[in-house]
Amino acid sequence: MEYGYYPGCSLKSTSREYDLSVRKMCESFGVNLVEIEDWNCCGASPAHAMNEELSLALPLRNLIQAEKQHLKTVLSPCPACHSHMSLSHKESGENIKFQERMKELLKEEYTRSLTLKHVVDFLYRDIGLETVRSKTTKPLAGLKIASYYGCLNRLPGIEIEDKENPVMMDEIVTALGGESVEWSHKVECCGAGFSLTKTSVVHRLVKDLLDAAKIAGANCIAVVCPLCQSNLDMRQIELERKGEGPFALPVVYLSQLVLLAQGRKPDELGFEKHLVSCKSIFSMLP
Amino acid sequence: MQGDVHAFRNVILKLSGEDVGKCIQCGKCSAGCPLTPEMEFMPNQILELIRTNDEKRVLRCNTFWYCVSCQTCSVRCPEDIDIAKIMNTLRKINLEKHVTPSPREVVTFNQVFLDSIRGYGRVYELGMVMKYNLMTGQPLKDASFGPDMFMKGKIAILPHRLKALSLIKSLMDKSRRLIE
Amino acid sequence: MTESSHDKNITLLTYSEIESVKGSIGNFEVTIRKKARSVDMIKCTGCGECRQKCPQKKIPSEFDLGLGNRTAIYIPFTQAVPNVPVIDRETCIYFTKGKCQVCSKVCPTGAIDYEQKDELITEKFGTIVVATGFSLFDAKAYGEYGGGRFKNVITSLQLERMLDSSGPTAGKVVRPSDGKEAKDVVFLQCVGSRDESKGLPYCSRVCCMYTAKHALLLKDHNPESQSYVFYIDIRAGGKNYEEFVKKTQKDYGAIYIRGRVSRIYEKGEKMVVCGVDTLTGTALKIEADLVVLASAMIPNPDAVELAQKLNIPYDKYGFFTEAHPKLQPVESVTKGIFLTGPCSFPKDIPDSVAMSGAASVGVCAVLSKEELIVEPKIAWVDDERCTGCLNCIKVCPFDAIETRVVDGVPHARVIESLCPGCGNCASTCRVKAITVKGFTDEQVYAQIEAAMEKV
Numbered sequence: 056m057e058y059g060y061y062p063g064c065s066l067k068s069t070s071r072e073y074d075l076s077v078r079k080m081c082e083s084f085g086v087n088l089v090e091i092e093d094w095n096c097c098g099a100s101p102a103h104a105m106n107e108e109l110s111l112a113l114p115l116r117n118l119i120q121a122e123k124q125h126l127k128t129v130l131s132p133c134p135a136c137h138s139h140m141s142l143s144h145k146e147s148g149e150n151i152k153f154q155e156r157m158k159e160l161l162k163e164e165y166t167r168s169l170t171l172k173h174v175v176d177f178l179y180r181d182i183g184l185e186t187v188r189s190k191t192t193k194p195l196a197g198l199k200i201a202s203y204y205g206c207l208n209r210l211p212g213i214e215i216e217d218k219e220n221p222v223m224m225d226e227i228v229t230a231l232g233g234e235s236v237e238w239s240h241k242v243e244c245c246g247a248g249f250s251l252t253k254t255s256v257v258h259r260l261v262k263d264l265l266d267a268a269k270i271a272g273a274n275c276i277a278v279v280c281p282l283c284q285s286n287l288d289m290r291q292i293e294l295e296r297k298g299e300g301p302f303a304l305p306v307v308y309l310s311q312l313v314l315l316a317q318g319r320k321p322d323e324l325g326f327e328k329h330l331v332s333c334k335s336i337f338s339m340l341p
Numbered sequence: 342m343q344g345d346v347h348a349f350r351n352v353i354l355k356l357s358g359e360d361v362g363k364c365i366q367c368g369k370c371s372a373g374c375p376l377t378p379e380m381e382f383m384p385n386q387i388l389e390l391i392r393t394n395d396e397k398r399v400l401r402c403n404t405f406w407y408c409v410s411c412q413t414c415s416v417r418c419p420e421d422i423d424i425a426k427i428m429n430t431l432r433k434i435n436l437e438k439h440v441t442p443s444p445r446e447v448v449t450f451n452q453v454f455l456d457s458i459r460g461y462g463r464v465y466e467l468g469m470v471m472k473y474n475l476m477t478g479q480p481l482k483d484a485s486f487g488p489d490m491f492m493k494g495k496i497a498i499l500p501h502r503l504k505a506l507s508l509i510k511s512l513m514d515k516s517r518r519l520i521e
Numbered sequence: 522m523t524e525s526s527h528d529k530n531i532t533l534l535t536y537s538e539i540e541s542v543k544g545s546i547g548n549f550e551v552t553i554r555k556k557a558r559s560v561d562m563i564k565c566t567g568c569g570e571c572r573q574k575c576p577q578k579k580i581p582s583e584f585d586l587g588l589g590n591r592t593a594i595y596i597p598f599t600q601a602v603p604n605v606p607v608i609d610r611e612t613c614i615y616f617t618k619g620k621c622q623v624c625s626k627v628c629p630t631g632a633i634d635y636e637q638k639d640e641l642i643t644e645k646f647g648t649i650v651v652a653t654g655f656s657l658f659d660a661k662a663y664g665e666y667g668g669g670r671f672k673n674v675i676t677s678l679q680l681e682r683m684l685d686s687s688g689p690t691a692g693k694v695v696r697p698s699d700g701k702e703a704k705d706v707v708f709l710q711c712v713g714s715r716d717e718s719k720g721l722p723y724c725s726r727v728c729c730m731y732t733a734k735h736a737l738l739l740k741d742h743n744p745e746s747q748s749y750v751f752y753i754d755i756r757a758g759g760k761n762y763e764e765f766v767k768k769t770q771k772d773y774g775a776i777y778i779r780g781r782v783s784r785i786y787e788k789g790e791k792m793v794v795c796g797v798d799t800l801t802g803t804a805l806k807i808e809a810d811l812v813v814l815a816s817a818m819i820p821n822p823d824a825v826e827l828a829q830k831l832n833i834p835y836d837k838y839g840f841f842t843e844a845h846p847k848l849q850p851v852e853s854v855t856k857g858i859f860l861t862g863p864c865s866f867p868k869d870i871p872d873s874v875a876m877s878g879a880a881s882v883g884v885c886a887v888l889s890k891e892e893l894i895v896e897p898k899i900a901w902v903d904d905e906r907c908t909g910c911l912n913c914i915k916v917c918p919f920d921a922i923e924t925r926v927v928d929g930v931p932h933a934r935v936i937e938s939l940c941p942g943c944g945n946c947a948s949t950c951r952v953k954a955i956t957v958k959g960f961t962d963e964q965v966y967a968q969i970e971a972a973m974e975k976v
Contacts, residue, residue, distance in 0.1 A: 108516035219664025372797035373783030
């Protein structure tokens with residue numbers, strides 16, 4: 056199976072371990088990832104906030120590139136990238152004026168042939184829980200995981216499942232042998248792009264998230280977004296430095312957990328790149 | 342409030358497709374917004390100000406720049422008003438009308454981010470963060486994490502330049518802030 | 522209820538359903554299914570031995586809305602009329618497993634009849650009064666309020682059962698999760714109502730008043746309690762209603778907060794309610810022991826099915842349509858069928874009682890006459906033109922057209938007592954054989970020409 060792959064800027068830099076683990080995970084399921092050639096930044100929140108045409112044109116160029124490579128499906132691990140590309144895909148179908156204007160700006164056309172996927176959707180629907188379960192040789196027993204979706208299910212262009220009480224990630228975690236705890240903040244905001252500009256806001260929101268995870272008895276948080284990971288990880292350290300907590304909640308990517316459950320060695324999976332130590336996870340597993 | 346009392350409401354309707362006239366001011370948006378402690382006006386108050394044609398107060402406040410587009414308001418609004426979209430439209434009107442944005446750092450960051458795309462086609466995180474820190478007078482912010490992140494290989498030292506950079510540049514020059 | 526069951530002019534058919542309705546005003550032929558109770562109504566004395574001895578004791582009681590249990594052989598509530606039980610064949614051990622039969626063993630009059638079957642009776646009636654009431658919107662639809670998962674988020678109707686001193690909690694307002702008495706109680710108004718996204722934009726009219734009543738009674742039952750009411754507007758348009766709400770706030774300490782709640786979540790033992798006070802511009806959180814949802818009043822799930830049996834129109838929600846919203850509020854469009862209570866739209870007890878009085882007079886007006894006077898603007902068939910295609914019969918929503926053989930060919934014939942003059946037939950007929958009096962093509966064109974003259 057061949058899938059187009061759009062890593063996005065974060066995965067090539069501060070969230071390298073997400074990129075690493077997604078690639079290895081796809082390989083383990085027999086999926087060959089073909090990175091989109093010469094892909095550009097999707098524009099993320101800044102383009103979305105500052106310039107409407109740019110926020111649609113930047114992701115659209117990537118879709119055009121993918122079509123030029125004859126790709127059928129594009130997997131993008133970052134929810135924001137996935138949302139922006141999905142929006143551009145949607146507008147391409149519904150709006151003639153938009154299509155004409157985009158052709159003017161990008162010189163090429165998008166024929167809407169692609170299916171766009173996010174990691175959760177990919178694992179749940181394309182790979183399937185049965186396959187995930189069958190490849191789990193070292194179940195994550197002992198791990199009480201808070202499955203954190205953030206705003207994933209609410210983002211425009213994404214229609215995966217229930218917006219208030221999603222379960223896809225929880226079911227994947229259960230299929231990996233872990234215990235997905237019932238907690239109150241699975242879809243609450245982490246502060247997103249305010250990490251650099253309004254760090255105090257992120258501190259406030261992240262503290263609520265970490266407290267809620269702790270009350271629910273979690274010993275680990277699973278995420279599917281580079282920004283969520285960074286906020287919950289980096290700012291957790293800062294909160295502890297300010298005297299809050301202690302939390303001791305490693306924040307890991309779902310893809311890393313999938314590989315761990317397949318018996319892969321932790322040092323191949325980028326766990327050491329996280330700021331909050333993941334050693335507690337490995338000591339819990341048999 | 343006299344004169345064309347529906348003027349601003351109609352501007353928002355035209356640019357965002359959302360009609361604030363539907364709002365019954367139930368407040369559910371504000372009840373669920375994670376950023377209300379920082380906002381001068383809560384989301385429901387913004388909608389009321391738009392409806393009563395108070396363009397000045399709306400464009401000068403910090404509410405829409407504090408919005409993180411988490412979509413909680415839009416998803417729960419009983420009248421199906423896409424409030425997050427309205428906030429996004431207000432950001433652009435604020436820029437178009439050259440009203441000083443508040444908080445400034447958010448716009449500064451956005452500009453630095455977009456400059457990075459213009460320069461390389463992708464975001465060169467190290468360069469962007471350094472530039473942002475300098476421009477906001479906090480050169481050492483988050484510096485304590487630097488060495489650790491560098492050792493873990495999480496920071497790309499050199500930027501990657503896109504082959505199609507000239508297309509990206511032309512795109513950024515020509516794209517319009519608001520689609521009418 | 523007891524009075525009406527003893528009245529010699531009233532036959533009370535309980536545990537029965539309408540099977541079908543034919544005919545028209547003055548001559549309705551109604552088939553009724555008397556469902557099998559498995560108990561002989563004549564032999565039963567209402568002693569209650571069977572209910573006492575029934576081993577199936579843990580079936581959630583429908584009347585107590587899951588807060589209490591009942592037995593398999595049961596009466597819905599203590600004051601039920603008649604005082605004759607029913608066997609729930611889906612949970613009864615005899616009917617499901619073939620064992621037990623304790624009830625028939627202990628019954629002193631041998632009234633238990635496991636072989637009893639449904640009985641169909643057909644009778645003629647002059648008029649029909651529909652008073653089928655309402656249901657409550659299922660707040661499971663709100664994932665942000667727990668989606669039905671939280672034990673300590675209940676409906677107002679469940680609270681009503683708790684406040685009843687002969688109810689499942691003996692009058693104590695408790696948390697269903699642990700049975701502890703609730704101290705901090707948060708009430709949410711407009712759950713489902715005034716919500717376009719849930720398809721119910723209307724106001725359910727009664728909730729503001731009953732919530733005020735609940736907050737007041739809660740204080741009576743538990744002086745240590747504190748009520749918080751999240752509202753959007755308070756609708757208190759009735760005699761002494763506004764004063765009542767004010768009393769609840771002023772003298773019974775209920776805190777009214779203007780703002781709709783965004784979400785509810787569990788934190789340890791408490792329920793955290795994330796709301797807002799739009800009047801002060803503050804988002805706030807309240808940690809409650811119990812949350813009460815004032816859910817919307819909606820039509821019964823079988824309302825549409827009943828409307829089709831009766832041939833009465835209903836609106837997009839399933840509420841039965843009045844002949845005229847202002848001038849004929851208790852009559853259905855279909856002559857001879859009257860509407861009362863919340864089946865036509867949410868309303869409270871005084872209004873329901875008033876409507877019932879009006880409907881009764883309407884019934885007397887019909888039944889006391891030998892002849893019926895109807896509106897002349899109804900359909901009629903020109904036999905010279907009718908080709909007998911009978912398409913009009915297919916499109917008539919009121920079953921008001923029958924066939925009559927004319928010169929060996931079946932022709933359409935309008936049943937004048939049933940036809941309200943809707944005109945569906947007239948617009949369908951290809952040869953203009955059936956038309957509505959007063960609205961022939963010529964008459965309508967004349968109206969248009971007269972109106973256009975000024976333009």
